Amino acid sequence: MQLRFYPYVLKLAHEFAVAAGSRSVTPGVQVEIEYEGVTGYGEASMPPYLGESIESVVSFLQQLDLNRFSDPFCMEDILHYVDDVAVGNAAAKASVDIALHDLTGKLMGLPWHKIWGLDAASAPCTTYTIGMGTPEVVKEKVLEVEGRFRVLKVKLGSDDDRALVRSVRAVTSLPLTVDVNQGWRDRQKALDDIAWLAEQGVMMVEQPLPKDRLDDLAWLTERSPLPIFADESVQRLADVRRLEGVVSGINIKLMKCTGMREAWKMVNLARALGLKVMLGCMTETSCAVSAAAQLSPMADYADLDGNLLISNDPFRGMQVKDGKIVLASAPGIGIMKV
């Protein structure tokens, strides 16, 4: 197996503002694994506030010697080896996992959702993320996309979240989800805000409180009229177990959990523990977004809009039609170079 990788900076079509800051590019690394003339594509996306970077990903990938494995199908062993190279580096690890899944799926001639026994027609709708901004900017963003999606996701954790939601509601009656990104502090106020949000037609609340405040998240989930999903509180498979009874569901992202194989295990563990499942993404190309989409027929919610936010997508894969996720029939992770 031959591993190749190169930096690829994602250019955002619009400035992206969240609770943590604002930016117009996202660093990324594109990965290829070639084996017997077939190439699998993978990707790492590294939002700066999360700790990885082009330097850290390239440095990680340079340490890998995939030639100690003669068979790309031995993913259990290969990915254990990759995981053991260093702690952290989840996006770097995910890039290898995604490329291996694309490669093996191509060698099998099937897309991974099919290999996993899933029906593409069961893929859910995806939300589209409305980032923070002034009321005018927010209304504009909503009007830009309103006809193309069935649910919008609104980023909260601003100085005036109710104003943000009112702005959105001024121009659309679509169902909404909200993502607080740990932005609220007081659990009683959070509960009051959630009650108000429920009256505004919001269906679900993501990470209302800081990630380590599990007792408060459990308190909130017990009383909340809306399901509460964990995002920052759950990174990898080992984090899922302790969220049972703490939240209603978990947001699984390939860049957090090291890739498709671990994501699949997390989906199955979550369901066995009675947790709902959401699939999310960072700002990514169609490579990683389509990879995540392969699991989407198993998900209750999906926020797979990461490729829609960029202007230099080198691939075409998962589509959104009338708000619904449409998986390509191409093998592997279901993408083609454009």
Next chain:
Amino acid sequence: MQLRFYPYVLKLAHEFAVAAGSRSVTPGVQVEIEYEGVTGYGEASMPPYLGESIESVVSFLQQLDLNRFSDPFCMEDILHYVDDVAVGNAAAKASVDIALHDLTGKLMGLPWHKIWGLDAASAPCTTYTIGMGTPEVVKEKVLEVEGRFRVLKVKLGSDDDRALVRSVRAVTSLPLTVDVNQGWRDRQKALDDIAWLAEQGVMMVEQPLPKDRLDDLAWLTERSPLPIFADESVQRLADVRRLEGVVSGINIKLMKCTGMREAWKMVNLARALGLKVMLGCMTETSCAVSAAAQLSPMADYADLDGNLLISNDPFRGMQVKDGKIVLASAPGIGIMKV
């Protein structure tokens, strides 16, 4: 998809005596699913004391209408449909699951351990089961097989279990596991017996107490010098969760859990909960045994000797070489008709 099935009674090479009785045949049903010229093979095995029968399996299979599915790869949906037809009927459901995995694996051109990303070389040893009998008969059974296996499994729950173990030890120094099949009643005596067994070179104890006595099993596991595995206490995926902290590991059998797909989910859930995994079987042909063997690279223990006990095996699949499980490279579940 075309489903065919016919009774197939397994003839035991030797009388098989366990805590519950003694018999010389095991009822079974062989299943075939044909799709676009390719046939997948499956099997139900129905030890009489477990509640299913040729009548119940045939009656179940006759209710299935697989023509409502155009694609055998949609296993999540197909197996949900099969599961919803009636409660119980685990072996009948497993027969369909196994045939679907054989079929789809053949359509993909790969064996399922490879599709699951596992390395065949990681498959464990299998134990060989020494059934109950007089000291002379037990010694004979051990001597018959001693050179071919690295670990023997001794059935306990008799009137004099220590005599059974002494008989085995009189003729071999191989490591042993024991399967009590719920045969012990007193937890303190069980703990004393386990301490004695540990001195006799026994490595693991299966189902020492009745299946519903979870508190006593937990008490025992906490104090036992040997790992305690649950067999009758765990049937399906929904049973795994409550065994966390109760036993050291679980014995997964396709005929208990409705097949390979659920078994794979159980393996992953068990590991996420810190439970060890064993793969077992009933008296089965190489069809179902090889199907279970596809998961074995993920297992800590395996007792996949079910086909070695019969004289009319219509298939050839998983082999045992020097005590180790050797998976065939054939696609699907890795079997060929003989």
